[in-house]
Amino acid sequence: MNSITGFDRKERPFDPMPKPTSPSEEGGGPKRPEPGSPDKDNLLKRMRKVDPKQAERYRQRTGQ
Amino acid sequence: MRLFGIETEYGITRDDLEIVDPVVESMELVRAHLTGSFEKTWDYSGEDPHEDARGFRVPGLQQDQEEEEFAKVDALRPFSFHEMKSDLVLPNGARFYNDHTHPEYSTPECRTLRDLVAYDRAGERTLHQAAQRRNRTLGGPHVQLYKNNTDFHGHSYGCHDNYLVSRSIPFTALVAGLVPFLVSRQLIAGAGKVGVEAQDGGFKAGRYQLSQRADFMETELSVDTMHNRPILNTRDEPHADRAKYRRLHLIIGDANMCEYATALKVGTTRLVLDLIERGAAPQWELENSVAAVKTLSRDADLKAVVRRNGGGTVSGLELQEAYWSAADKALAGSDEDTDWTLREWARTLTLLSGDRSQLVGRLDWVTKLWLLETFAREEHVGWDDPWLASLDLEYHNIDPDRGLFFGLENDGTVFRLTTDADIQRAMTVGPCDTRGGIRGLCVRRFREQIQSIQWERVQFTGGLLPKTLDMSDLFEPAEVQELSAVLENASSPADALKAWGRRKEHLQ
Numbered sequence: 001m002n003s004i005t006g007f008d009r010k011e012r013p014f015d016p017m018p019k020p021t022s023p024s025e026e027g028g029g030p031k032r033p034e035p036g037s038p039d040k041d042n043l044l045k046r047m048r049k050v051d052p053k054q055a056e057r058y059r060q061r062t063g064q
Numbered sequence: 065m066r067l068f069g070i071e072t073e074y075g076i077t078r079d080d081l082e083i084v085d086p087v088v089e090s091m092e093l094v095r096a097h098l099t100g101s102f103e104k105t106w107d108y109s110g111e112d113p114h115e116d117a118r119g120f121r122v123p124g125l126q127q128d129q130e131e132e133e134f135a136k137v138d139a140l141r142p143f144s145f146h147e148m149k150s151d152l153v154l155p156n157g158a159r160f161y162n163d164h165t166h167p168e169y170s171t172p173e174c175r176t177l178r179d180l181v182a183y184d185r186a187g188e189r190t191l192h193q194a195a196q197r198r199n200r201t202l203g204g205p206h207v208q209l210y211k212n213n214t215d216f217h218g219h220s221y222g223c224h225d226n227y228l229v230s231r232s233i234p235f236t237a238l239v240a241g242l243v244p245f246l247v248s249r250q251l252i253a254g255a256g257k258v259g260v261e262a263q264d265g266g267f268k269a270g271r272y273q274l275s276q277r278a279d280f281m282e283t284e285l286s287v288d289t290m291h292n293r294p295i296l297n298t299r300d301e302p303h304a305d306r307a308k309y310r311r312l313h314l315i316i317g318d319a320n321m322c323e324y325a326t327a328l329k330v331g332t333t334r335l336v337l338d339l340i341e342r343g344a345a346p347q348w349e350l351e352n353s354v355a356a357v358k359t360l361s362r363d364a365d366l367k368a369v370v371r372r373n374g375g376g377t378v379s380g381l382e383l384q385e386a387y388w389s390a391a392d393k394a395l396a397g398s399d400e401d402t403d404w405t406l407r408e409w410a411r412t413l414t415l416l417s418g419d420r421s422q423l424v425g426r427l428d429w430v431t432k433l434w435l436l437e438t439f440a441r442e443e444h445v446g447w448d449d450p451w452l453a454s455l456d457l458e459y460h461n462i463d464p465d466r467g468l469f470f471g472l473e474n475d476g477t478v479f480r481l482t483t484d485a486d487i488q489r490a491m492t493v494g495p496c497d498t499r500g501g502i503r504g505l506c507v508r509r510f511r512e513q514i515q516s517i518q519w520e521r522v523q524f525t526g527g528l529l530p531k532t533l534d535m536s537d538l539f540e541p542a543e544v545q546e547l548s549a550v551l552e553n554a555s556s557p558a559d560a561l562k563a564w565g566r567r568k569e570h571l572q
Binding site: 042043044046047048050051052053054055056058059060061063064 | 076086134164166217219220315435449451455466
């Protein structure tokens with residue numbers, strides 16, 4: 001079994017991908033949410049608006 | 065050779081009618097993109113899904129009994145095949161059309177992961193804009209679109225990733241090298257799903273799993289896509305010079321909302337194809353790959369193991385680590401995308417077996433699970449509560465004011481690989497280094513003179529002789545950029561084709 005624990009050795013001097021565009025980019029990485037506590041004023045409000053029966057009504061035809 | 069693209073079928077709903085006809089709604093949605101009338105220009109002559117890469121041709125494709133019944137109704141519709149499909153080629157070289165009952169967006173061919181993610185996101189915005197226009201006509205937000213793969217009643221629709229590969233690689237080598245990787249790819253690219261379902265078996269609430277599509281994988285190899293779906297699709301439809309190329313058409317993947325997951329899905333698959341080409345792919349054989357896909361998907365703790373041929377077991381993480389290790393050894397330093405993929409692949413696998421919370425906003429199945437667990441705690445609901453399946457669905461709603469993923473993105477919780485400016489640009493022009501960009505340029509410059517268009521060629525009107533731009537072997541970036549300059553400077557397609565013909569003669 002091969003291990004990946006040495007992946008830090010492979011850090012390159014550049015990153016072809018742009019950095020995150022959120023305000024957190026100044027901190028060198030994406031904002032890491034606190035597990036178990038989505039923003040209660042925004043996200044939970046949005047989740048509570050979802051009709052509990054929505055998936056039961058959702059019907060599609062088979063695609064590919 | 066690096067060239068890839070993603071085709072995504074979207075779920076569509078309309079809430080102001082008792083009975084919704086998805087064929088008509090998908091047609092109307094695509095047509096809503098247009099400011100003028102629909103012109104039939106898509107050329108279907110390059111499409112033949114009956115050719116099998118294993119060296120034979122199937123007489124027909126399978127569909128289930130329900131679709132057989134729908135097909136009888138479809139045959140009586142008062143519009144033609146062209147009208148039903150409503151194919152559009154967008155100024156960015158993408159294809160936007162009604163794939164029978166789902167609006168589908170296919171990115172233009174991309175050469176870099178950054179482009180791929182930007183063009184995939186451009187598709188989300190293009191479809192959302194079409195929905196907004198459609199809803200203005202309907203007088204309210206009645207039409208909603210979902211970038212997911214299931215309706216929680218046993219109906220699945222796809223997100224296919226495609227790769228140009230050399231035909232010199234035996235198909236058997238692709239199968240041997242890819243299947244164990246694809247079985248375990250869901251650990252990094254699964255979109256997450258509440259419940260378990262089957263095409264003929266309905267839906268059972270409860271268990272959370274990594275993948276939306278795993279339940280619908282029924283065989284290891286098949287040319288079919290709507291029934292008896294395979295881990296590795298054998299359709300031989302290269303959309304390129306058949307003597308030189310294959311188009312690997314993978315239908316096992318989920319539609320990702322996280323940019324990071326999209327990039328990892330395609331980046332890692334590309335590396336595995338490179339390994340196969342070099343004869344350096346890990347040699348794993350699973351006893352039952354189809355069962356393994358489901359076993360791994362249904363274990364969010366990532367502890368499950370699957371049986372290897374010849375004895376012994378292996379976990380999904382171990383499979384992924386073996387592929388990462390082989391890729392790191394053989395491919396590190398090849399190019400920027402390779403190194404980004406190797407680094408982020410390793411980081412992801414490490415976090416999956418450690419602090420998984422750091423993958424929220426990067427991997428869809430982890431992000432969705434985190435949302436649902438939080439909600440279930442807050443609202444005191446169990447996994448069998450239908451509300452959780454509804455939240456699962458709404459995670460994929462592409463309306464930024466409603467979708468749960470976009471709620472996270474608005475909060476800055478999601479890892480971005482693109483900027484909004486990147487996406488805006490990707491909606492208006494194609495990649496500068498692939499034929500997808502040429503296709504888009506033809507649409508922007510010479511729309512009125514296009515007689516027919518498809519992946520491999522563009523045919524222009526005018527004159528007695530056909531004027532065809534053949535792109536079946538146009539894959540070198542320098543050649544693409546040269547042709548692009550010719551098209552930009554020509555006063556007509558005829559002038560462009562003459563100049564391009566002279567240039568090619570000179571090169572020969």
